[in-house]
Amino acid sequence: MPNHKNDEALTTCDSQGSLSNKSRKGNIDMNIVQNKELSFHNTNFAYMEMGGQVWLTAAEVGQALEYADDKAVQRIYSRHADEFTAQMTGVVKLTTPSGKQESRVFSLRGAHLVAMFARTPKAKEFRRWVLDILDREVAHSPIAKQFSDDELCSLAWLWRASDIMLTACESVTPLLKVAEHRQVGHFHSIGQELPRSINKAREVIKRETAHIEFHPWKDDNWSRVLPHLRQEMLQ
Structure with missing residues (x-):
């Protein structure tokens, strides 16, 4: 697997939703993935929850931004990879009926950054939509344990x-x-x-x-x- 500029981790998911995470720093256990749905116009995100964050696939982000080319989001990422952190994007290897497939995913903040670089008519509205979800996530998320x-x-x-x-x-x-x-x-x-x-x-x-x-x-x-x-x- 090639190294990425943001030192991202490679996550492996199976169809039941369990996952493991392997990075250059060793093996890390992560939370169970829950597949849920979010909708933006005609795009229904079958998003995942990993490590307490919502993750969207690059293909669905591109669809929401109304790119005709399904590789457009990947090219945006490639041009600006140094601006994405490991908390904003990664590559997941999904186990599907047709075999394992790698897919780039973005957290909500990562998807927002993609939309900042996008030049489609829907980009501005998509950014507002993502920020609204982030606001709700903050309002309803439990406070992480602060002290040992x-x-x-x-x-x-x-x-x-x-x-x-x-x-x-x-x-x-x-x-x-x-x-x-x-x-x-x-x-x-x-x-x-x-x-x-x-x-x-x-x-x-x-x-x-x-x-x-x-x-x-x-x-x-x-x-x-x-x-x-x-x-x-x-x-």
């Missing part, structure tokens, strides 16, 4: 440390008032301004760590911090 469990544990302890310091500030503020200490205003402000932010942080961290099991017999960082984080839940 170890990082979440560190954030939980950061919340715990701030909670301890806030409690200490609230305890010492009356003594500073009696002593007419010059820092009394600062400590009073801490007690008034920070609780809301600390409590909001607690709710977020508690939500993101809901999958962590509490084991009271363990002596580890999670077991020491979770009782404080989930205090009202454990009572």
Whole structure:
């Protein structure tokens, strides 16, 4: 298989929708492909979902753009290959009743870039159509996991440390008032301004760590911090 300028991966799909991915960096397991449909005028895209993205075949993109030549999109890609990333295009090897066939596919962003280079009357409308789909994808897509469990544990302890310091500030503020200490205003402000932010942080961290099991017999960082984080839940 020839190398491509954007270091794209070669994806192999079978007719049942399972796939594997081989690139120069090694073997990578990918999600199951789901074949669905999108329509743009007379073009019905039997699109695939791979790696959380929608992928369209070059042939169908060309049809939507109303190119008479089914190789037109491939030529657009060849002329501008350095502007496409591996997240925008790739080559899939489909297992069909007539055997394996290679086909170039484009993600929605890749299809939009193709349409930017296209000069057909439908190109402008197609670009708007793709952007509308991207907007819907963003609006309805689940938020990817941002932190590892170890990082979440560190954030939980950061919340715990701030909670301890806030409690200490609230305890010492009356003594500073009696002593007419010059820092009394600062400590009073801490007690008034920070609780809301600390409590909001607690709710977020508690939500993101809901999958962590509490084991009271363990002596580890999670077991020491979770009782404080989930205090009202454990009572």
